[in-house]
Ligand SMILES: Nc1nc2c(c(=O)[nH]1)N[C@H]1C(S)=C(S)[C@@H](COP(=O)(O)OP(=O)(O)OC[C@H]3O[C@@H](n4cnc5c(=O)[nH]c(N)nc54)[C@H](O)[C@@H]3O)O[C@H]1N2
Ligand SMILES: Nc1nc2c(c(=O)[nH]1)N[C@H]1C(S)=C(S)[C@@H](COP(=O)(O)OP(=O)(O)OC[C@H]3O[C@@H](n4cnc5c(=O)[nH]c(N)nc54)[C@H](O)[C@@H]3O)O[C@H]1N2
Ligand code: SF4
């Protein structure tokens with residue numbers, strides 16, 4: 001028997017990367033156990049999580065992609081032939097060179113998703129190749145808050161929740177009970193036991209809302225009005241921090257004047273939240289400093305109202321004195337290690353190429369990025385560029401189909417399953433089918449991979465080292481060692497990008513022979529070796545607070561904020577300059593349509609899944625076997641639909657089938673899960689792993705014309721829909 005050894009490694013089945021102890025024998029994983037001596041350090045966290053428990057099955061699951069594959073026969077026919085990595089890379093490089101010659105480098109797009117992997121090698125390759133067309137999910141995840149906070153405060157922030165210090169907590173459009181179930185959820189449980197005010201804004205009475213002392217059941221998509229209502233109470237009742245506002249806020253009077261329009265009765269009429277609850281929420285938050293505010297996808301997915309909502313929340317935090325204050329939030333620092341921006345090599349992309357980015361968005365564009373950076377540079381801070389300048393996905397799909405404004409002929413997909421997770425699955429499907437070259441780097445044969453010309457086997461959790469850096473927006477890196485060498489012919493995604501780069505004239509930019517060597521190099525400025533880092537799996541410094549008051553030795557003046565005015569920009573001249581609203585002005589939501597009288601939420605998270613992942617595991621499917629559509633009892637009654645019955649959910653774009661679940665939530669609202677497909681069904685056309693059955697994104701769209709003109713945010717929550725019995 002091979003000798004067993006114990007390796008300290010990490011889980012990566014969600015963004016956390018909790019510490020694991022792996023038992024390894026003869027290069028094979030035998031067993032994993034939680035390792036609470038590593039981040040996040042609390043044994044109760046992993047006790048509550050189911051996903052790490054499938055690690056042993058995950059690493060050698062019968063469906064894993066183990067060898068490079070090339071399509072045989074028709075696209076989507078499910079027939080593949082094996083080839084070597086070198087053959088695959090040679091063929092892909094040759095095809096890319098040929099397409100580039102014919103159409104120009106912008107004919108290549110890439111597609112990435114959530115925080116599953118390290119993405120800078122992809123960006124580096126694409127920048128050097130010369131295409132601005134990366135498709136991300138940022139416009140509905142991360143970018144709205146990152147851009148708002150950078151514009152308003154001069155940089156991004158971390159919200160804090162410390163049961164001992166925090167006086168009140170406001171959770172807005174986020175449900176850590178399902179989406180986190182880890183460190184933050186633990187902190188929230190502990191906080192709720194103190195009996196201090198906990199306010200939750202969510203159309204559904206989630207398990208997070210169950211803990212709340214005050215639940216505000218807001219109608220989907222009306223949050224900007226609600227947030228302005230809270231600001232109105234805080235202003236009218238003078239509950240704000242006058243010293244901070246006077247010294248450190250720009251445009252308070254103009255904001256105050258605007259809030260007068262949002263009286264509690266008016267807000268109640270628009271949002272469905274009773275007027276007295278609007279008042280109570282504002283008082284609880286403002287009178288119990290330090291008060292913390294967390295926001296989530298609930299408000300990052302409400303189209304043109306996401307941005308003003310985030311702006312109003314940023315104002316609430318600031319004027320109540322809860323910015324850069326212990327127990328509330330802190331403005332993060334540039335990393336001591338090499339930031340993602342420099343690893344991406346984004347600054348090398350020529351102006352002419354930048355101008356070809358699809359989507360002339362005002363902020364999520366090179367021009368918008370440059371304008372924000374002009375100010376953050378006052379504190380030497382530079383945001384990562386690629387994700388914040390991603391192309392508007394809808395325009396990329398359309399360019400594939402129409403050749404307008406220029407042809408996009410090939411796509412490389414890494415660590416995402418766009419047929420399930422990008423809006424408008426039908427459009428994405430048509431677009432992918434039309435390509436000359438589709439390459440997918442994957443662990444599993446997803447519906448997206450089923451349509452590929454080449455599928456490359458990626459090394460996943462436990463098979464590759466990890467270094468998560470929040471895209472270089474804070475001085476925090478966590479991760480650690482792989483447990484085993486990749487099984488079969490799997491390789492870290494880094495090897496793919498390097499391999500392609502080496503074949504396409506990028507030799508001098510890929511000096512590292514391995515992923516780990518590249519990661520180690522990026523840590524070098526900290527003075528830590530890779531081994532130093534792996535000892536704790538964490539590099540960070542304790543946060544400092546009220547940094548705006550720190551005196552700059554050169555000028556003898558306080559540092560202030562890295563914004564145009566040096567203050568918190570309640571009124572943003574920069575936004576006005578970019579053609580946006582300088583104040584948080586709510587947009588009128590799309591009118592209800594007679595044929596689609598209900599309001600749809602797509603994608604509220606459920607344990608134990610993560611987006612479209614983990615449907616392959618019987619142990620997890622047993623916990624949550626069916627995709628559900630939730631409605632209130634009154635709505636179910638009115639429609640004559642019974643709990644547990646099959647229903648069609650329909651929008652102007654398509655329909656999908658779910659099991660009805662009666663839940664406590666706003667009336668006339670439907671909430672469906674997202675990411676559902678059936679890996680046990682045939683991995684080929686026409687079913688493509690059951691992706692057309694209960695796919696929430698058959699219902700959504702991200703049409704450029706109706707998306708937010710600043711960030712490109714589409715409406716995933718608050719969509720007009722109808723609900724009918726399915727036979
Ligand atoms: N309707 C609706 N749509 C949504 C959302 C919603 O709320 N509603 N949420 C959106 C949000 S916020 C996000 S972030 C996205 C998430 O969407 P995606 O990022 O597409 O997430 P997954 O569906 O989990 O797909 C990740 C894929 O990456 C593979 N993978 C995991 N690790 C690696 C790796 O190291 N390398 C490679 N090459 N592959 C790997 C997994 O096998 C899996 O198939 O969905 C978005 N789409
Ligand atoms: N289990 C699991 N965990 C995950 C993921 C997963 O797919 N599965 N995805 C990960 C990713 S990529 C992300 S970005 C995070 C997201 O994490 P969260 O932001 O916490 O996302 P959700 O859990 O979907 O919570 C969003 C909440 O917003 C509510 N909501 C819907 N519409 C509205 C609205 O109009 N206004 C308000 N105020 N609320 C609304 C929904 O009812 C839902 O409860 O989760 C991560 N964690
Ligand atoms: S919370 Fe669970 S899934 Fe996420 S990293 Fe930790 S153990 Fe893995």
Ligand SMILES: [Mo]
Nearest residue numbers: 114115137141
């Ligand atoms: Mo996300």
